[in-house]
Amino acid sequence: MVKIGDIELGDFPILLAPMEDVSDPPFRKVCKKYGADLMYTEFISSEGLIRDAIKSRAKLDIFDYERPIGIQIFGGDEEAMAMATEIVDATGPDLVDINFGCPVKKVVCKGAGAAVLKDIPLMERLTKAVVKSTKLPVTVKTRLGWDESSKNIEKVAERLQDVGIKALTIHGRTRVQMYKGEADWTLIARVKENPRIHIPVFGNGDIDSPQKALEYKNRYGVDGIMIGRAAIGYPFIFREVKHYIATGELLPQPTIEERVDACLQHLEFSLSWKGPKLGLIEMRSHYSNYFKGIPNFKPLKVRLLTSNSQDEVLEILNEIRQLEFV
Structure with missing residues (x-):
């Protein structure tokens, strides 16, 4: 111990x-x-x-x-x-x-x-x-x-x-x-x-x-x-x-669902702790890492990084949830 x-x-x-x-x-x-x-x-x-x-x-x-x-x-x-x-x-x-x-x-x-x-x-x-x-x-x-x-x-x-x-x-x-x-x-x-x-x-x-x-x-x-x-x-x-x-065994990679859920929890607490404006802006540095390796993610990433609307970001995260990721 x-x-x-x-x-x-x-x-x-x-x-x-x-x-x-x-x-x-x-x-x-x-x-x-x-x-x-x-x-x-x-x-x-x-x-x-x-x-x-x-x-x-x-x-x-x-x-x-x-x-x-x-x-x-x-x-x-x-x-x-x-x-x-x-x-x-x-x-x-x-x-x-x-x-x-x-x-x-x-x-x-x-x-x-x-x-x-x-x-x-x-x-x-x-x-x-x-x-x-x-x-x-x-x-x-x-x-x-x-x-x-x-x-x-x-x-x-x-x-x-x-x-x-x-x-x-x-x-x-x-x-x-x-x-x-x-x-x-x-x-x-x-x-x-x-x-x-x-x-x-x-x-x-x-x-x-x-x-x-x-x-x-x-x-x-x-x-x-x-x-x-x-x-x-x-x-x-x-x-x-x-x-x-x-x-001694490797866990499977997190599913797209798990990635979105973790990102969403991070985002929600960021908004409540920092306020809606700063909370949204400071989350931008995390999105690329949460969704690294997802095919065709660039257009969604651009939208996440430029959105100033909480509702729009939640909508984009929901779109990502629907993607297939192997």
Whole structure:
């Protein structure tokens, strides 16, 4: 049984990655339905929370059916991280996660996210500030290092565990790699094999099929895996991975009916949570993934992406439901 503090996650949990502009409550709802064991919010700026920025505050929305759920924060200032943690704590998540892995320039330029990989003592201080500001379990998501010459994750893992984190998720790339090239899980395995490390270690990067999930589980010995991009428009990946690990058998591909139902649930919650206008607009980035591989989908896709009418979108989804898809 894998545990983060007192949170029980099963024998080999499958986690949903925190993804900016993706991992909002509507998206998390469908991922939970199809089997995600632990989910995280989009990352939230510690400075934004302290300033009471509307966008940052909206990301604190969590719902009981999502549990266990972690709220992820980022920042480069100890005091701001401590204050943000107290704000997060008050909203009642199951854990607090620190982002030390985001490679995006606008985050790194502020000395946050993956930028902290260049300053391990700062990483320790920031983590300590968060741990001291909450009774909730604190976890960290990070990368192998800043670049090829500074893959320091083994040292980082020990130091962060010593500071008090309860689990560590490692993306198998450096910051310089961004999302290019193949994720290297060998260092993730070395962290897991380190006799000093007793907290759960989760691997992240390139898991896009049940077969790869099982292969990486067996080869690298991690306690669980985190799935990000492969879940966008395809929440079915969670149930497929779990079934394959349990039985060695691949589930059949989701039917067109299931795809439409999942998309519809996502859309309906998006409309209710964000409002009819924004909810409709922000769903546009998901349609291509929900209906990937459907023959002659392009004309329907164009209509979905240009429609400003909820009724029209529902009508188009009903048309898709009637299509034959093998």
